[in-house]
Amino acid sequence: MNSVKKGTIGFNRRVVSKGKRSTLSAKQQNISESTHSLITNAVAKRVARLNSSEWIQVVPRNKSWVVRKNGAQRAIGIFPDKSTALSTAKRLKSKSALARIIIYDVNGQVSQILS
Amino acid sequence: MPFETNIFINCPFDDDYKPIQKALIFTVMYLGFEPLLSTTISSGHIRIQQIIKHIKASKFSIHDISRCAAKKKGELGRFNMPYELGIDIGCMQFGTRLQKMKLCLVLEEKEHRYDQFISDISGQDIKTHQNNPEKAIERVLEWLDAATDDNIPSLGNVWNAYIDFIGKLEIGLKAEDYSDGEIKNLQHPKFIKLAKAHLATI
Numbered sequence: 001m002n003s004v005k006k007g008t009i010g011f012n013r014r015v016v017s018k019g020k021r022s023t024l025s026a027k028q029q030n031i032s033e034s035t036h037s038l039i040t041n042a043v044a045k046r047v048a049r050l051n052s053s054e055w056i057q058v059v060p061r062n063k064s065w066v067v068r069k070n071g072a073q074r075a076i077g078i079f080p081d082k083s084t085a086l087s088t089a090k091r092l093k094s095k096s097a098l099a100r101i102i103i104y105d106v107n108g109q110v111s112q113i114l115s
Numbered sequence: 116m117p118f119e120t121n122i123f124i125n126c127p128f129d130d131d132y133k134p135i136q137k138a139l140i141f142t143v144m145y146l147g148f149e150p151l152l153s154t155t156i157s158s159g160h161i162r163i164q165q166i167i168k169h170i171k172a173s174k175f176s177i178h179d180i181s182r183c184a185a186k187k188k189g190e191l192g193r194f195n196m197p198y199e200l201g202i203d204i205g206c207m208q209f210g211t212r213l214q215k216m217k218l219c220l221v222l223e224e225k226e227h228r229y230d231q232f233i234s235d236i237s238g239q240d241i242k243t244h245q246n247n248p249e250k251a252i253e254r255v256l257e258w259l260d261a262a263t264d265d266n267i268p269s270l271g272n273v274w275n276a277y278i279d280f281i282g283k284l285e286i287g288l289k290a291e292d293y294s295d296g297e298i299k300n301l302q303h304p305k306f307i308k309l310a311k312a313h314l315a316t317i
Contacts, residue, residue, distance in 0.1 A: 044312035047287030052279065055286070059278055061249070070279050102282045107134035108248050108274075109299075110285040 054099040056092060058085050060106050067092070070102075090114075118213060121173035122148045125166075125199040127182040130300060137306055138248035139177060141277050142255050144310050146267065148175065152303050170203050171210070174217055175262070177255065178203065180233070181224035181246070197233050220258040222251065249274055280313050 055070040065085035068075040076092065079085040082103075089101045093114075101114040122143045126136050140150045151169040153162055170176065178200040185192050200221065207217045221241045223229055229236055242258070244251040253270050260267040288298050301309075 041308070041312070043288075043291050044309045046291065047283065047309055048312035048316045050283055050287050050290075052283050052286070055282060057278060057282060061274075068275070070282060073275075100286065102285070104278060104281070106247075108138065108278055108281060109134055110281060113286065113289075 054097055055102055056089050056100070057102050057104065058082070058089050059104040059108075118172060118174050120148050121151055121169075122175040122177060123151045123166075123169045123173035123203070124177050124179075125196055125203070126152075126177070126179040127193075127196065128303070129182065132179075132182060133300070134248045135179070135244065135246070135251045136303065137281070137301075138252050138277060139179075139255060140303060140306060141280060141310055142252045142273055143177075144307070144314060145273055145276055146259060146265065150307060154304055166199055167202060170199070170206050171214065174213075175259075176203050176217065176219040177222065178219060179222040179244075179251075180229060181222060181244070183233075184228075197236075200236075218262045220255065222254060252277070276317070280310065283313060284309060 052070040056076075057066070057068050057070060059066045059068065060082070065079045065082050066075045067077045067079065067085050067089050077085070077088055079088065086101070086103070093099075093101055099115070102110055103112040103114070105111040124136075124139055124143070126132065126139065128136070140152075143150050151173055153166050153169065178196060180196045180200065183192050183194060183196060200219070203217070203219055206214050207219075208215075210217070221236070221239055223241050223243050224246050226241075226243050229241060242254040244254055249270070252273055256267050256270055256273065259265065284301075285298055288301075
């Protein structure tokens with residue numbers, strides 16, 4: 001009754017719902033704990049140390065599309081539409097050692113990564 | 116955490132607000148401030164006590180009241196943000212000499228929408244972000260430029276730094292086997308930890 005199933009990630013978790021204890025299925029528990037898994041300092045440091053200088057960004061800004069190298073002060077170019085900006089980024093990528101194109105949405109979040 | 120560099124951020128934790136929340140957190144950290152946001156440590160934890168502690172400990176506060184309206188017909192409004200804004204204003208009014216020096220920025224989505232649900236706030240300096248993270252960053256920069264003697268960078272500088280960090284986060288966390296959903300719904304304590312590590316490298 002109050003038992004808790006053991007999840008695949010190796011620990012138990014209880015939840016309380018509608019006044020009584022209920023049990024998370026192993027799958028739910030796995031998803032939930034995965035979502036809330038701790039980012040360790042080691043992970044944060046590894047992410048921080050990534051060399052991002054070979055990435056190229058395509059970012060919508062002020063009704064235009066900006067192509068810019070990661071970390072650069074200035075934009076490579078500002079274009080009226082996404083397709084022109086993207087084809088410029090692809091051309092740059094093919095000509096140089098740029099490893100990835102990161103396309104952003106209007107909220108500044110990543111919408112697509114082209115390797 | 117010194118009083119002068121703490122910024123209490125009172126904002127929604129909804130997924131659709133996340134882009135603005137991340138932009139606000141990154142901006143204050145980029146400028147060298149310490150963001151303080153409420154977290155639920157356990158079910159027995161009294162959230163408001165932590166919020167009061169943050170309010171007392173912060174010279175600066177950002178209150179975003181843009182998500183107070185009900186989302187659907189029949190739903191009630193959400194008043195946590197105005198409630199916490201009220202506590203902060205109370206702290207400024209009735210607090211210690213130091214707390215009377217507190218400064219706050221109130222953010223809203225649209226101009227004068229707050230007149231419909233919190234009209235007593237009229238007269239306060241309320242800025243709008245139009246649900247746009249870049250506008251939210253701009254409002255914070257303008258506010259801190261006026262409120263401090265710090266050399267505040269341009270919006271373009273901060274926006275580019277933010278974009279760089281978001282890209283690094285996406286690629287870095289994917290390399291660590293995080294799913295798209297986990298990256299999108301990253302909780303703010305983790306986001307702060309990652310931003311701190313990133314800012315230490317630039």
